[in-house]
Amino acid sequence: MSMRSIWRTLDPRLARDIGLVCLADGVVGISYGAISVGGGLPWWVPVLLSIVVFAGASQFLFVGIVAAAGSPIAAMIAGLLVNTRHVAFGLALSDEIGSGWRRWPGSHLMTDENVAFAIGQDDPRQRRAAYWAAGIGIFICWNLGTLVGSAAGSVIADTDVFGLDAAFPAVLLALVLPALRDRSTRTAALVGVVVALATTPFLPAGLPVLCALTGLLFYRAPVLEVAR
Amino acid sequence: MTGLLAAIAILAVGTFALRFAGPALRSRYEIPERVQGLLAAAAIVLLTALVATAALTDGTGSAGIARPAGVLVGGILAWRKAPFVLIVVAAAATAAGLRLLGVP
Numbered sequence: 001m002s003m004r005s006i007w008r009t010l011d012p013r014l015a016r017d018i019g020l021v022c023l024a025d026g027v028v029g030i031s032y033g034a035i036s037v038g039g040g041l042p043w044w045v046p047v048l049l050s051i052v053v054f055a056g057a058s059q060f061l062f063v064g065i066v067a068a069a070g071s072p073i074a075a076m077i078a079g080l081l082v083n084t085r086h087v088a089f090g091l092a093l094s095d096e097i098g099s100g101w102r103r104w105p106g107s108h109l110m111t112d113e114n115v116a117f118a119i120g121q122d123d124p125r126q127r128r129a130a131y132w133a134a135g136i137g138i139f140i141c142w143n144l145g146t147l148v149g150s151a152a153g154s155v156i157a158d159t160d161v162f163g164l165d166a167a168f169p170a171v172l173l174a175l176v177l178p179a180l181r182d183r184s185t186r187t188a189a190l191v192g193v194v195v196a197l198a199t200t201p202f203l204p205a206g207l208p209v210l211c212a213l214t215g216l217l218f219y220r221a222p223v224l225e226v227a228r
Numbered sequence: 229m230t231g232l233l234a235a236i237a238i239l240a241v242g243t244f245a246l247r248f249a250g251p252a253l254r255s256r257y258e259i260p261e262r263v264q265g266l267l268a269a270a271a272i273v274l275l276t277a278l279v280a281t282a283a284l285t286d287g288t289g290s291a292g293i294a295r296p297a298g299v300l301v302g303g304i305l306a307w308r309k310a311p312f313v314l315i316v317v318a319a320a321a322t323a324a325g326l327r328l329l330g331v332p
Contacts, residue, residue, distance in 0.1 A: 017312040025318065045232070052240035072235030079239045083246050085274050090250015092271035107247040116275055119268075120244045162321030166295045169283040170302025170319035175255065177306050179272045188269055189276035193311055195275040200285045200331045211279030219269045 002060075002204035003136075004176040009129040014121070018130065020138035021113050021171055024164060029145020031159040034152055039067030043150040050146040054108060054139060058082040061205055088213070089115045095124070109135030113168075116175035131190060184220045191215035292332035298323030 008013075029050065035044035041063055049059045058079035089110055090097065090204035096118050101156035114134035121127040159165070180186045192215030196208040203211070258265070283299040284291055302319030310318075 013312075020313055020316055045236070046309070048236060049239075052236065053243050055243055055244035057237070058243065062236075065319045066232065066235075069269065075241045076235040076242075083243045085278075086243070086246040087245050088267070088270045088274055090247055090252075091254060091267045093252070094251035094254035099251070100256060103248065103251050103255075107251060108244060110247045111292045112275065112278060115271065119275070120332060128231060161296075161327065163294070163298055163320035163322060163325075163327070165291075166283070166298025166302070167316050168304070169279045169295075169299045169321040170315055172282075173279045174271055174306035174312060174315045175305050176275045176279070177303075181274065183274050185269050189273045192273040192277045193280040196281050197284060200281055201288050205287070208281055209274060209277045212273055213276075216266060217271050219266060219273075221265050226263055 006129045006132050006136075009125050010133050014117075014126065015133065018117060018134045018137055021117075023140040024167055025113065025138050026141035027147035027159055027162070028056065028164055028168075029142045030149035030152070030162075032056065032063075033146040035060075035149075035158075036067065037153045038064040039063060039152045041067055046146050046150050047143075050143045050165040053079070054142065055079075055083050055086075055111065056142070057205075081204060083123020084206060084210055086110055086132060093118055093131065096128045099127075106132070106135070106205060109139055109187075111135065111138055112172060113138055116172050119179060120175040142153065165171060184218075188217075188219040193220050249314035257273050294323045297326055297331075 010018075013197075032050075033043075033046045037043055046059070046063060049062060053059055053062075061082055062075045066072055067080060090107065093115060097103055097110070097181045109132070111134075114131050117134045118131035121130050123217075176189075180189060189212075192212030195214050196212040199208040199211045211226045242302045242325050247306045251314040279299070284293070286295075298321075301322045305318055
C-alpha cells in the first residue's frame with residue numbers, strides 16, 4: 001500500500017487520533033533521549049537504538065541497565081525478552097503488514113500502538129491503513145523526539161509530571177475495548193491479566209505479559225465455526 | 229564501546245526477527261480458520277495484559293495511585309464511548325493533577 005493510498009483510505013477521525021498518539025510518543029521520545037544522556041550515555045546510543053530497535057519499552061530498559069553500569073549483554077537479553085510479544089502480534093496481523101518487500105518495513109514499524117490501532121478497526125482496508133499510518137507516524141515522531149531529548153540532555157524533567165505514563169495504557173485500553181465485548185476473548189484476557197499481575201514481582205520485565213497467554217486456555221472459538 | 233555496539237546490533241536484529249517471524253510463518257503455512265481466531269485473541273490478551281501491567285506496576289513494584297487512577301478515568305470514558313482525544317487527555321490530566329496534589 002502506497003503512502004498516498006494510506007492517506008486516501010484513512011478515515012479523518014482515525015487520522016486525528018493517530019496524530020495525537022504520534023505526538024505523545026514524540027514527547028516520550030524526548031524524555032527517553034534526555035534520561036539516556038542524563039544517565040551518562042553518549043548521545044548516539046539512544047538515537048541509534050530508536051532507529052534500529054524502535055521499541056520504546058525495550059529501549060528504556062536497555063539504556064537503564066547500561067547507564068546503571070550493568071552489562072550490555074544483560075541489557076540486550078532484557079530488551080529481547082520485552083520484545084517477544086511481537087511474534088504474536090505478527091501472527092495476528094500478517095495481512096496488515098503485507099507480503100513481498102513490504103513485509104520488511106512493515107515488520108520494523110510494529111509497535112503496541114499501531115497494532116492496537118489496527119485491531120480497533122473493523123474494515124480490512126482501514127485496519128491496514130491504520131497499521132501503516134500509525135507505524136510511520138510513530139517512527140518519525142519517536143526518532144525526532146529522541147534527537148531533541150538527547151540534544152537537550154538533562155534539562156528536561158520526567159514526563160510523568162504530565163501524566164503521559166497514564167495516557168499510554170489508556171490509549172491501548174480504549175483500542176482493545178471493542179474486542180473485549182466478545183465474551184470468550186474477554187475471559188481469556190481477564191485470566192491473562194491476573195496471571196501477568198501475579199507473576200510481575202517474580203519475573204524479569206516482559207515475561208509476565210507473555211505468561212498472560214495462558215489465558216488462551218479459556219478461549220473458545222465462536223460456535224458457528226465449530227459447528228461447520 | 230565495542231561490547232555496547234554489539235549488544236545494540238544483536239538487540240536490533242533479534243527484535244526485527246521477532247517482528248518478522250509472524251508474517252513469515254503465516255505466508256509459509258496454511259493456518260486453519262479456528263487457529264486464526266486464536267491468534268487474533270492472543271494479540272488482544274497480550275495488549276490487555278500490557279495495559280494492566282503498565283497501569284498498575286513499575287518494575288517489580290507498585291505504580292502508586294496517580295497512574296492507575298488516570299488509566300481508570302480513561303477506561304471509563306472509553307467504555308462510555310467518549311472521543312479518543314478526551315480519553316487520552318483525561319487520563320494524563322488525572323494522573324498529572326493527582327501528582328500535583330502530592331499523590332504518588
